[in-house]
Amino acid sequence: MTDTTIINSTVIREPGRVRRWLADRHLLTKLGAACFLTILLLLLLTPLISPYDPAAQNLLQKLKWPSAQHWLGTDQFGRDVLSRVIHGGLFSVAVASITIILCAVIGIVIGAVSARKGGIVDEMLMRLVDLLIAFPDVVVAMFFIATLGPGPVTLIIALTAVGWTPFARMMRGLTLEVSSREFIEAAEALACSRWFIIWRHIIPNTLGPVFAMAFLRFGHKLITVGGLSFLGLGVQPPASDWGTMLADARNYMDRMPWLVIAPGLAIFITALSVTMIGKGLEFERNRERRESETT
Amino acid sequence: MLNFIAKRFVMLILTLVVVSVLAFLIPYVGDGDPVRIILRSRMADEVTDPAMIAALTRELGLDRPLSEQYLGWLWRVLQGDFGLSFTTRTPVDVMFLHALGVSLLLALGALAVAFLLAIPLGTAAAVKRGRAFDHATSFFTQALVAIPEYWIAPILILVFAIYLGVLPSAGWHDWSSMILPVIVLSLRPLAYFTQVARASMIDVLNAPYMMAARARGLGVSASLLAHGLRNAMLPIMTLFSLWLTSLLGGSIVVEAIFAAPGMGWLLYDAVLNNDVPLIQGSIVVIVALAVIINTLTDIVYVMLNPAVKLMS
Amino acid sequence: MNAQQDDEALLRISGLRVGFGSPKHRLTVLDGLDLSLRKREILALVGESGSGKSMTALAAMRLLPQGAAVTAGEIRLDGQDLIALDDKAMNKVRGARIAMLYQQPKIMLDPTATVGSQVAEAMRLRWNLSRAEARPKVIGLLRDVGIPEPELRAKSYSYQLSGGMAQRVMIAAALSAEPEVLIADEPTTALDVTVQAQILRLLRKKRDEHGLAILLITHDLAIVSSIADRVAVMYAGRVVEQGPAREILNAPSHPYTQALLRSSLMQAKEDGRLYAIPGHVAASHSMTCGCRFQPRCTLAGQLGIEAQCLSDEPRLETVSAAHESRCWGKGREGRVHAV
Numbered sequence: 001m002t003d004t005t006i007i008n009s010t011v012i013r014e015p016g017r018v019r020r021w022l023a024d025r026h027l028l029t030k031l032g033a034a035c036f037l038t039i040l041l042l043l044l045l046t047p048l049i050s051p052y053d054p055a056a057q058n059l060l061q062k063l064k065w066p067s068a069q070h071w072l073g074t075d076q077f078g079r080d081v082l083s084r085v086i087h088g089g090l091f092s093v094a095v096a097s098i099t100i101i102l103c104a105v106i107g108i109v110i111g112a113v114s115a116r117k118g119g120i121v122d123e124m125l126m127r128l129v130d131l132l133i134a135f136p137d138v139v140v141a142m143f144f145i146a147t148l149g150p151g152p153v154t155l156i157i158a159l160t161a162v163g164w165t166p167f168a169r170m171m172r173g174l175t176l177e178v179s180s181r182e183f184i185e186a187a188e189a190l191a192c193s194r195w196f197i198i199w200r201h202i203i204p205n206t207l208g209p210v211f212a213m214a215f216l217r218f219g220h221k222l223i224t225v226g227g228l229s230f231l232g233l234g235v236q237p238p239a240s241d242w243g244t245m246l247a248d249a250r251n252y253m254d255r256m257p258w259l260v261i262a263p264g265l266a267i268f269i270t271a272l273s274v275t276m277i278g279k280g281l282e283f284e285r286n287r288e289r290r291e292s293e294t295t
Numbered sequence: 296m297l298n299f300i301a302k303r304f305v306m307l308i309l310t311l312v313v314v315s316v317l318a319f320l321i322p323y324v325g326d327g328d329p330v331r332i333i334l335r336s337r338m339a340d341e342v343t344d345p346a347m348i349a350a351l352t353r354e355l356g357l358d359r360p361l362s363e364q365y366l367g368w369l370w371r372v373l374q375g376d377f378g379l380s381f382t383t384r385t386p387v388d389v390m391f392l393h394a395l396g397v398s399l400l401l402a403l404g405a406l407a408v409a410f411l412l413a414i415p416l417g418t419a420a421a422v423k424r425g426r427a428f429d430h431a432t433s434f435f436t437q438a439l440v441a442i443p444e445y446w447i448a449p450i451l452i453l454v455f456a457i458y459l460g461v462l463p464s465a466g467w468h469d470w471s472s473m474i475l476p477v478i479v480l481s482l483r484p485l486a487y488f489t490q491v492a493r494a495s496m497i498d499v500l501n502a503p504y505m506m507a508a509r510a511r512g513l514g515v516s517a518s519l520l521a522h523g524l525r526n527a528m529l530p531i532m533t534l535f536s537l538w539l540t541s542l543l544g545g546s547i548v549v550e551a552i553f554a555a556p557g558m559g560w561l562l563y564d565a566v567l568n569n570d571v572p573l574i575q576g577s578i579v580v581i582v583a584l585a586v587i588i589n590t591l592t593d594i595v596y597v598m599l600n601p602a603v604k605l606m607s
Numbered sequence: 608m609n610a611q612q613d614d615e616a617l618l619r620i621s622g623l624r625v626g627f628g629s630p631k632h633r634l635t636v637l638d639g640l641d642l643s644l645r646k647r648e649i650l651a652l653v654g655e656s657g658s659g660k661s662m663t664a665l666a667a668m669r670l671l672p673q674g675a676a677v678t679a680g681e682i683r684l685d686g687q688d689l690i691a692l693d694d695k696a697m698n699k700v701r702g703a704r705i706a707m708l709y710q711q712p713k714i715m716l717d718p719t720a721t722v723g724s725q726v727a728e729a730m731r732l733r734w735n736l737s738r739a740e741a742r743p744k745v746i747g748l749l750r751d752v753g754i755p756e757p758e759l760r761a762k763s764y765s766y767q768l769s770g771g772m773a774q775r776v777m778i779a780a781a782l783s784a785e786p787e788v789l790i791a792d793e794p795t796t797a798l799d800v801t802v803q804a805q806i807l808r809l810l811r812k813k814r815d816e817h818g819l820a821i822l823l824i825t826h827d828l829a830i831v832s833s834i835a836d837r838v839a840v841m842y843a844g845r846v847v848e849q850g851p852a853r854e855i856l857n858a859p860s861h862p863y864t865q866a867l868l869r870s871s872l873m874q875a876k877e878d879g880r881l882y883a884i885p886g887h888v889a890a891s892h893s894m895t896c897g898c899r900f901q902p903r904c905t906l907a908g909q910l911g912i913e914a915q916c917l918s919d920e921p922r923l924e925t926v927s928a929a930h931e932s933r934c935w936g937k938g939r940e941g942r943v944h945a946v
């Protein structure tokens with residue numbers, strides 16, 4: 001295992017490293033990443049590329065079917081649906097990204113500390129995880145919304161409050177596994193500090209699976225955030241996102257199914273692309289494992 | 296074993312205490328005067344007279360230290376008394392009974408659908424591991440996970456209620472109003488059950504005792520039925536209970552879309568109307584159910600699985 | 608006596624070839640294996656780790672792991688070629704006519720099923736018995752293999768059993784449908800020495816009572832000397848020497864058998880494994896011609912026949928009545944003091 005790590009790092013310094021690195025990626029990872037990067041680019045470049053101002057109303061043009069001017073038609077206020085879809089992901093994607101990063105960081109730290117400290121600390125933290133993991137996250141979100149009021153900060157706090165637990169559980173397992181390898185024992189023999197060992201050895205060696213899980217969970221967070229917006233508890237008017245667009249469109253959906261289909265499809269594709277990245281990373285890891293077992 | 300149960304039990308009680316403290320504190324941290332909020336939840340009629348308020352405050356102990364008030368509240372909650380809903384003016388605990396029934400029906404329906412489809416699907420994928428069918432199933436489950444329920448639900452309503460007119464679009468009348476919400480709720484569990492069923496089936500197919508069963512003359516499918524399924528079921532059981540707890544209170548979006556009067560909808564309504572006693576009650580009930588079911592599952596799992604039992 | 612000519616054989620394996628992988632990247636692990644097992648006989652199959660003993664057993668059961676396949680040869684049970692049978696017919700052979708025992712009895716039992724139900728399985732399949740009809744027979748079998756309180760034990764689970772008890776249960780399960788052949792792949796390796804002896808006695812008793820033929824795979828030459836009628840020594844996927852147990856143990860002919868005996872005498876390893884012979888079996892699998900033991904053979908050098916050993920593969924040839932060996936040096940040992 002240490003050998004392959006060394007080999008990998010030398011490979012990365014070679015000139016053809018990008019191509020080599022790409023060649024190692026699973027097809028799902030590549031497809032998902034291409035898709036997700038495109039979406040991110042679209043979201044960030046909205047002001048430059050969106051054909052219309054997403055908020056510009058034009059009541060003469062309301063509820064129009066897709067046409068050459070409005071590829072996805074217009075909504076009940078005559079706003080261009082395509083522009084709104086491109087624009088509308090920013091809130092959900094941003095909230096979900098921040099949440100997932102917080103969850104991962106908190107989970108990594110708690111999991112690693114739990115595994116390295118062991119004993120009563122470990123026991124308490126893991127029992128806490130056992131119980132929190134059973135909390136339905138929407139209900140937790142409801143609690144925070146009831147006390148703090150709706151909004152992005154509330155959502156981030158609410159979804160992080162229980163979202164870190166699977167990361168902690170996985171990180172703890174990985175840390176225990178990595179800790180049993182020789183180079184950690186060597187570091188311990190050299191009397192390296194606990195934090196140094198966690199930082200220099202354990203975290204780098206466990207990042208792969210953590211990334212896989214982060215991507216897999218990201219889709220779920222995105223859908224939850226969209227759902228709370230759909231219920232009117234996420235993004236607050238006049239701002240809007242895919243969830244609120246869907247909620248608004250429901251009254252017109254018998255006449256204008258596109259209004260429902262377009263923003264939902266946007267969430268679906270975004271969630272699917274990150275899920276594919278996560279699954280692809282998982283497959284890569286399993287493949288690596290199998291290879292290291294047979295050789 | 297006893298040690299394990301005791302530990303889980305202590306954690307369970309601790310969680311319930313923490314959750315109840317948080318729920319109790321809702322009227323104190325939100326905006327609005329806690330005394331008036333609490334009075335509204337305890338009195339059949341709105342109290343406006345300042346003298347009455349002062350009298351009631353003393354009588355109900357609302358001027359006492361928070362800890363004392365908490366114990367009083369907890370005592371009432373333990374007897375099932377969560378106060379009166381602001382909107383309906385009826386006792387909250389009565390509302391829960393009906394709502395829990397609805398949510399339970401939906402959850403069990405959805406999980407049954409998911410389970411019945413996932414077991415054959417996961418088993419087939421495990422048997423055909425690495426082949427086209429396996430890849431297709433894997434992609435199918437990934438896609439299912441990525442479907443927002445507030446997207447598929449309107450689409451299904453559009454198709455089956457509006458265009459075809461064969462199912463009600465919303466409301467809670469008879470069994471036909473259950474069909475669409477159950478389908479929508481079953482999608483994500485179906486995906487996860489299938490993935491877990493596949494993984495545990497692969498484990499089981501490679502298990503030594505399966506080969507021993509073959510060596511005794513059982514065919515592939517006979518050995519799967521006799522020994523494979525039960526062993527593969529253990530991980531799925533854990534997942535089943537996790538989803539049960541999640542659907543009991545967490546299917547807020549779906550219950551709201553289909554106007555199904557379950558726990559999730561109740562909580563959503565309560566939050567929208569700032570109906571404090573209902574929020575407190577829903578959160579305590581949902582979380583209590585979640586952690587109790589989860590703890591029981593862990594204990595049952597350990598009892599069913601001899602290997603785990605031996606270790607603990 | 609050659610395997611092909613042995614008319615009394617109940618189970619006869621001839622020219623068996625088993626390989627892993629696709630035709631292009633084939634790893635051959637059994638290569639022209641000949642073996643015959645007679646009624647009421649205990650044949651010990653010995654050889655180093657990796658020589659193909661377990662593969663032989665699994666091939667005979669037609670339960671080879673994924674990726675492995677029989678590419679040539681025959682496995683005949685009472686004249687019937689098992690390799691030609693379809694899956695359904697083979698299911699009827701397993702358990703009812705050939706049964707198997709394994710090294711790790713505890714993991715071979717389903718942890719979620721009772722001991723009794725697993726012992727009942729084969730007999731219920733063979734004679735179409737109901738659970739209730741099988742019950743008294745199961746308890747009888749459990750008592751017969753030396754399990755105390757069989758009524759209680761029938762209801763217990765594998766984790767409640769010791770290794771020795773689990774192996775007794777496996778024996779009861781294997782003999783449940785009264786098979787003619789029992790293949791036991793290192794049935795005592797994982798057990799304590801005293802328990803080992805009990806299990807071996809039990810196997811011998813079964814042979815004596817029912818005329819069961821047992822193919823006993825083992826590393827342990829002490830076991831061979833205590834129980835086996837005949838011995839077949841395997842090296843790199845084929846039999847290099849076979850004959851009556853006493854003869855093989857006292858006057859081994861093949862240099863490999865000699866080395867095996869010597870190493871087991873020198874280091875009585877606890878787990879019965881043999882390490883003293885330099886080199887590995889694995890490398891020999893890749894040889895395409897010549898004697899597979901040649902890279903590790905000292906006799907060839909002493910006799911000065913390396914060239915022959917390298918280019919041509921020796922055949923199994925008679926040493927004395929019923930004793931065969933696969934070595935060019937056969938009969939020339941007198942010229943050096945090999946043992």
Ligand SMILES: Nc1ncnc2c1ncn2[C@@H]1O[C@H](COP(=O)(O)OP(=O)(O)OP(=O)(O)O)[C@@H](O)[C@H]1O
Nearest residue numbers: 627634636655656657658659660661662663672889
């Ligand atoms: N899954 C596999 N893929 C490729 N080769 C395998 C596989 N399983 C076994 N082999 C090879 O088959 C050969 C025979 O293995 P086998 O298990 O029959 O040996 P054995 O004599 O039973 O050894 P042991 O005493 O360790 O049980 C070995 O060289 C081994 O490397």
Ligand code: SF4
Nearest residue numbers: 898901904916934935
């Ligand atoms: S044939 Fe030659 S190499 Fe092979 S065992 Fe005999 S003497 Fe050794």
Ligand SMILES: [Mg+2]
Nearest residue numbers: 660661662792
């Ligand atoms: Mg073996």
